[in-house]
Amino acid sequence: MAKQDWWQGAVIYQIYPRSFQDTNNDGIGDIPGIISRLDYIKSLGVDAIWVSPFFKSPMKDFGYDISDYRDIDPLFGNIADFDDLIAQAHQRDIKIIIDQVLSHTSDQHTWFTQSRKDLINTKADWYVWADAKQDGTAPNNWLSIFGGPAWQWEPRRKQYYLHNFLTEQPDLNFHNPDVRKHVLDNIEFWLKKGVDGFRLDAINFCFHDAQLRDNPAKPEDKREGRGFSEDNPYAFQYHYYNNTQPENLGFIKEIRNLLNKYPDTVSLGEISSEDSLSTMAEYTADGDKLHMGYSFELLTDDYSAKYIRETVQGLESKMLEGWPCWAFSNHDVQRVASRWNKSGVNPEQVKMLTAMLASLRGSVCMYQGEELGLGEADVKFEDLQDPYGKTFWPNFKGRDGCRTPMPWTNTLNGEFSIQKPWLPLDDNHLEQCVSSQESDKSSILNAYREFLTWRKNYPALVVGTIEFLVTQEPILAFWRQTDEQKVLCCFNLSAQTAELEITETFKSTPLNALSHNKGRYKVNKITLPGFSCFYAIC
Template sequence: MNVQNTVNTTKVTQAASDWWRGGVIYQIYPRSFQDSNGDGIGDLKGITQRLGYIASLGVDAIWISPFFKSPMKDFGYDVSDYRDVDPMFGTMADFKELLDRAHGLELKVMIDLVLSHTSDQHPWFSESRSNRENEKSDWYVWADPKPDGTPPNNWLSIFGGSAWQWDSRRLQYYLHNFLTSQPDLNFHCPAVQDALLDVARFWLDLGVDGFRLDTINFYFHDKQLRDNPGLPMDQRNASIAPMVNPYNHQDHLFSKSQPENIAFLERLRALTDEYEGRACLGEVGDAQRGLEIMGEYTTGDKRMHTCYAFEFLEKRALTASYAKQVFDQLEDKAGDAWPCWAFSNHDVQRHATRWGLSDEAVRQHAVLMMCLRGSACLYQGEELGLPEADVAFEDLQDPYGIEFWPEFKGRDGCRTPMVWAAQDEQSGFSAGRPWLPVSPLQAERAVDRLEQDPNSMLRHYRRAIALRHAHPALMSGEQMQMTQIGPVLTFLRDAPTEQVFCAFNLGSDPAEVTLPDGKWHIIGEELGSVDGEGALSLDAAQFCLLARDKG
């Protein structure tokens, strides 16, 4: 093998409509990103103030978690008005200003549409529950009790207990896959589908570049309301709910992921395609069939552009053998699917803590994500290498954590405020008392401190993202010849103009890797890549990236 030491810094250009294919999306949790008015809660003006920082990372888009009107029982994922901004976050004028500023910085803006359910304060639900004869009587999932008064079936809520709540107005149960204050919409009702598509059109007309679609496989339920079967202990995992939650005891065959969903997703895609360069990113929440469903939802060009499942959001470490298993399953079940990968988000423990990673391993995992086939989601603060924050019980806000404490502490630890300035009050997040306490451990990694160090985690993430954008094979090429030998994962990325060979030692001990024959040049050397001839030894958390032209 002949290795040359050259670096390609040219950014790959691709069709504007395909920005999402291989794109890097930065998730913003608005409550915790930047507070502009001192009330301790992040807001839209705060996001706008920080868009220059986000653009400096080199990402393609932002995804903003819900900012719609809401009673905030689930922090915005319980919507009471899909067409307006909650005053907590600002005004519609603030959002338009954010949108214009982002577009001026060449950042796409995706918003988080929560279509599977609403708040119980939504006018639709107020009308639906008023009686059984009103125009929206079938807009939610209502069912009579069994003869003994118990719920119509055994479906469970992710937040614990039955998925059915009794309503004394209609003398029926309504379905809620999440909190009792989040009733599920009835997608079997055509008027519901039309109303939700009108919501999507409203935001597309406003100029958003796409949607992150919450719980995309929860839209439809089984019309016959059949019981879910039990799940053997050896098939249970904590990717969707913690193991202390009885939700894991069922195989959710009938409460979600129904075949009728495909037709609705195709309607949503057709609407999106009326607007140039828009994209749909779906969240697939299924512990047993996530990859299969992701494949179904992204196959062809009539469904979702991309989806992510929970395989790399689990507590299970991202080892070489597990990575290969995931991609083998993906190839088997959905070879032409376009996945989106995330290691952290607002619902799971930050991956630096969840996987017990050293800083060197966090750096390596960042490069790995930029090399895997698919799109990529980064969660705010991930680029700083933030660990999970430790939130005391008396400071908890998340009802999920309060319900299952202390075995499961909920999601507050990954939602604490972004740290901007190490020495400032509240680390620059707010002039007031924040809704969740700022983590002193995270404050040590504040943006201003890392900006001063040319070798910091923040600078490393910028270089990793730039590497992806510099190589068409990494952006949108095929993935080939994935192998796992001990702790080492290797694969090729292939594009019409180039190939890239990737090798990652995901173990804790040095390991040998055989390098491919041919004339290659090293890429990513500034990230810590190593080179060799024929074979080399990779230390723990080391990687090797090689490229060659195909011209």
């Protein structure tokens, strides 16, 4: 690699601002709260922050329904606060990536309030409108991710509008060039503010099939989704026509052309399609589209060396030019410490997972609280806020369990707020709080810091190629390699000791000093105690 961009191999720390730190005593986190914790974030060894939406919004989907793309919602602060965040983060050499939710707006956005009035106003074609069928039913069979039809009747226009998500999130019509222009103008507003990049929410949902063709049915044995409940009818279709349309590639190129005017900025696209790995490869190809892509492929319940290996290899075989980004947790799925260990949080497993994630080829998104090993919080129905969870309760409890506030201390409300938080803190989280782990040398938090600091010293782990070894469960093993360096990475995904036969000669085993490295090499054999890792330079 002739030149390494800052984002290649970067560790990106995702902040869900509602739940990070409250400073104005309303029970909801805010931008000044993020600023107040920047020294903590710096201590983690991460390279960038991804801040989930803080824009003006009715909060039907907690910020992913935007009513003004250029203003801060008063819950989170104001523009001056954001300018201060940029300045303070940059002083600490921390990059700032912000969400951009482009495919849809809030139904309270002025564009939509005008568009819905009639068929002749200047915004009439800015959203996806369609006539009813002869019997009055929806234009086609498309479904919303949040359950039920993806069409909502609007009596003023006597038409349906499309919403791939909540009814309060109408889809923009990207076939209209005026829409694309104004969306790009909104992106540039934040580039001029000095942001370092964008996480592009549901980026493959911008365009829809202009012919409004029905999606074909999916056989029952194929009904598995990424990021939505198994009992959601959304899984009953192949979503060939309501997203991931060919026209989207042209729009992504327009985004890239804009970012090219602002050196060292980056685009990270969230992709969820029928073949997300192929779409990631397509959307990052040729150096003229997205810089990076990530999907829900490692945010599933499948915790096996075989699945992880085949998923990463699958992307590697397709993404010959682009750059991947991997995550085990985010604000939309059950926390990995619970998802991949149904019997409860195991500190050694969590330490191993951090090392494994940060050793895969690509960049890394790590969700707030992963550094503490937080498991999924148990949120009672009466405390539930997520509309998704309310709809599918009790089979699927929604996303609130991964969105509860950060526990800074083991005190009332965890020092997140002096007022009742918007979601309750879990008692188990309080026991895993930052202050308790700071003073424990063997804690998950200190192991996290230790590994990310160590990783920076090995270019092969940051930007090297990846080649997997043929291994049996529960061992995952691969080489990371640059022209100058070759590192073997081994992980035991189980609680029992496992062994790996190896014929290589090692120059050194550089992780011996790290607290959570317990794998040992002797006479062509690596012995890996439960949930341990092993690294060696060849």
